Amino acid sequence: MGEKMIITKDMIINDVIKKYPKTITIFSKFKVDSCCGGGASIEKTAGMSGVDIDSLLQALNKAAV
Template structure:
């Protein structure tokens, strides 16, 4: 799933993506895996935070 798709389906994730410098607009076409790696974030940590934001 891309960052943009996630943000669209789960709007509560938008502030988290912003805090992690993961673009939800222009760069939102990247997968969460790629966006996390490009921004120096551990994928598992990002996924845990996303799960918490969605819950």
């Protein structure tokens, strides 16, 4: 029923981008710092940017397929 998430909130942004290069456009679209904040987890960086983590993860996982 529920889709399996490949990318999770505890993953490090730089690791996600290395493994799934298409996700960099998603981080940019959501205005999540994938440069200076790239060494932190998606949850931490998205939280600091006030981004809805569920929407971000959904978009990232769609791009990663």
